[in-house]
Amino acid sequence: MRKRIIAGNWKMNTTLDEAKKLASEIVELVKNVDDVEIVICPPYTNLYVVYEIIKDSNVKLGAQDLHWEDKGAFTGKISADMLLSVGVKYVIIGHSEQRTYFCETDETVNKKVKQALKKGLKPIVCVGETLEQRENGETKEVVKKQVVGAFEGVSKEDILKSVIAYEPVWAIGTGKTATPEQAQEVHAFIRELLKELYDEEVAQSVRIQYGGSMKPNNAKALLEQPDIDGGLIGGASLKAKDFYGIIRPE
Numbered sequence: 001m002r003k004r005i006i007a008g009n010w011k012m013n014t015t016l017d018e019a020k021k022l023a024s025e026i027v028e029l030v031k032n033v034d035d036v037e038i039v040i041c042p043p044y045t046n047l048y049v050v051y052e053i054i055k056d057s058n059v060k061l062g063a064q065d066l067h068w069e070d071k072g073a074f075t076g077k078i079s080a081d082m083l084l085s086v087g088v089k090y091v092i093i094g095h096s097e098q099r100t101y102f103c104e105t106d107e108t109v110n111k112k113v114k115q116a117l118k119k120g121l122k123p124i125v126c127v128g129e130t131l132e133q134r135e136n137g138e139t140k141e142v143v144k145k146q147v148v149g150a151f152e153g154v155s156k157e158d159i160l161k162s163v164i165a166y167e168p169v170w171a172i173g174t175g176k177t178a179t180p181e182q183a184q185e186v187h188a189f190i191r192e193l194l195k196e197l198y199d200e201e202v203a204q205s206v207r208i209q210y211g212g213s214m215k216p217n218n219a220k221a222l223l224e225q226p227d228i229d230g231g232l233i234g235g236a237s238l239k240a241k242d243f244y245g246i247i248r249p250e
């Protein structure tokens, strides 16, 4: 019932030429895939050129962040309308790197989620605990606070358009993947939480991706878990073959 969604988060990688090459390779490799929703999230400078490459394909365009205001004196920031004007459909919000290095809080995540939804962009909302929090047994508490904070004041109709990405911070870019059981446990917890906050329909419909060192050789076991509906892929999304290997894991 939930369509699998695999998204590539290119982070601060790819020059114009690199982005064109990577996007073209991905479009070619995935052209026959229709049972998985595929999203790529290049840096802002490459959004439009990538849009031109993917616009007639089954690959959708995502951005890595947005600002919550409509427009104005916010040097360095990008608005929802700007993203929409270059073909963006999805936007990553609350990534742990944003939270760690750029002062992202549950409050700013919430403002961004509401702005994205108001404008018709689909948010991919990232949550996840640090190693210290996991070791202290705080994983569920932390994830709950982030999910509740992100969707505060968001209607049922709107959360149904959203995607949640569970990304344990200790697994991001470290090569240490959560085991399928560890990930499944948190995914099931998030789904239960959605039921408490909204209802059974929301819990069963919202897609929850796993992120954190997902690769072709560990994707299958993770994606087989009943509550894991896809992946948010960093490092492995920068090589078309690896990204495809997660879309069609062996």
Ligand code: PGA
Pocket: 009, 167, 171, 172, 173, 174, 175, 211, 212, 213, 214, 232, 233, 234, 235, 236
């Ligand atoms: P990674 O990053 O796949 O390189 O661990 C995932 C992410 O940060 O979204």
